[in-house]
Amino acid sequence: MASPSHRHRHRRPPRTRRRTALVPAVVVAAAVLAVSLVVALRPGSEADTVQAEDTSVADARVSPSATESKPETGPEPTRSTASPSTSPTASPTAKSADPTPSTRPSTASAPAPTRQAAAPASGSLAGRIRPGTTYDGIATHYDAADGDGACSFGPSPDMMIAAMNTTDYETSKACGAHVLVRAANGASVTVRITNECPSPCAPGQIDLSRQAFAELAALSVGELDITWSLLSPGTSDTISIRYKTGSTQYWCGIQAIGHRNPLARLEVGTGNGWQRLTRTEYNYFLSPDGTGCGGPLRLTDVHGEQLTVEGIAVRPDAVQPSGVQFSRR
Known part of the structure; x- marks a missing residue:
């Protein structure tokens, strides 16, 4: 049988230790719960979270729009031309749409033909036979009779006339043109186009009246290498x-x-x-x-x-x- 003193040591000290440990635990738990409730119930905490999410969504909506607009505006000639080097993300298609490469060759080549600079209107109004241009060809001859022909002018007052090949006749655009014909031997003659020379007359070829051909060489020669060009003759006659x-x-x-x-x-x-x-x-x-x-x-x-x-x-x-x-x- 245990002594009272033994029973006393056995019962009270453990009871005291339990109470001492339980109080701090309860206090700590209550403090944690209070802090949690304060944080959870803090005004504006939920709104801040939603606002942050809305901001990220708004940013996500704006960003794709800006990205999508670049491919649409990139190919526009004006924009790609304005800053081709400052657009590292520009697509090859946008660069190919740049009008600069296409305009440079035409600008560089435009001044080359001096005849266009001298007579700018001739480029749009003249046909194949242009002012200020020398053409290569051959001269043949035919019996022009009274000088009438495909141009429907009627009999000619003189026989310094010729028939133009079909290509350069160009649906009668050559009719009435005065042409200076030069042969390799240095002889020349001025003729008026009154007729058309059909195939086998080739581009550049002029079929002269016999009278006109005789000014360049003997009729027995048959044909001559020539150059010819448009002439604006002096005349006192009116149209x-x-x-x-x-x-x-x-x-x-x-x-x-x-x-x-x-x-x-x-x-x-x-x-x-x-x-x-x-x-x-x-x-x-x-x-x-x-x-x-x-x-x-x-x-x-x-x-x-x-x-x-x-x-x-x-x-x-x-x-x-x-x-x-x-x-x-």
């Missing part, structure tokens, strides 16, 4: 106008005769301005619906000079003087 057979106020064909320089356009006056007529291979300008027939005419040569003609009535087959002429070039 004449002729309406085609069958012309009326409802349909008409109009022709200009005796122009110093090749004729590029023929227009008729309307209530709304000038209307350009279509040129035929037989060298008449047609108004199929009668527009402008009997009214004012406007003639334009390959140099861009314009002449206005009025008072020409619809008189089929009659050659009527206009009183005007293109300037000598």
Whole structure:
């Protein structure tokens, strides 16, 4: 049987130690819980968290838009040209759309043809035969009879005439052109184009009347290597106008005769301005619906000079003087 003193030591000290350990634990737990509740219930803590998430979402929405706009605006010629070197992310497509490479060659090559600098309008108005240009070819000869031909001018007052190959005839654009022909032997002759030389005449070839060919060499030679160029001759004559057979106020064909320089356009006056007529291979300008027939005419040569003609009535087959002429070039 245990002594009272033994029972006393056995019961009370352990009871005291339990109480001492339990109190601090409860205090610590209560403190942690209080801190947690304060943090959890702190005003604005949840709003800050949501706001931060919204900000990141907004940033995510803005960023793709900016990125997507770059491919759309990158290929625009103006932007890619303005800063090609400052756009390291520019795509190869955007660079190829830059107009600079395409404009540089044309700018560099434009001043090369001196004839365009001397007569800028000739580039848009002249056909294959251009002012200030020398062409290579061969000369042959034919029996021109009275000088009439595909240009429908009628008999020629002189026989210094020629037929132009079909390519350079170019649907009668060569009609009435004065051409200076030079042979390798140094001889030359000026002829007026009144006819067309069909195949086998080659581009550059001119079929001269026998009279004109004889100015360069004997007819027995047959053909000659030549160079030729457009000429603006001196003349005191003025241009004449002729309406085609069958012309009326409802349909008409109009022709200009005796122009110093090749004729590029023929227009008729309307209530709304000038209307350009279509040129035929037989060298008449047609108004199929009668527009402008009997009214004012406007003639334009390959140099861009314009002449206005009025008072020409619809008189089929009659050659009527206009009183005007293109300037000598």
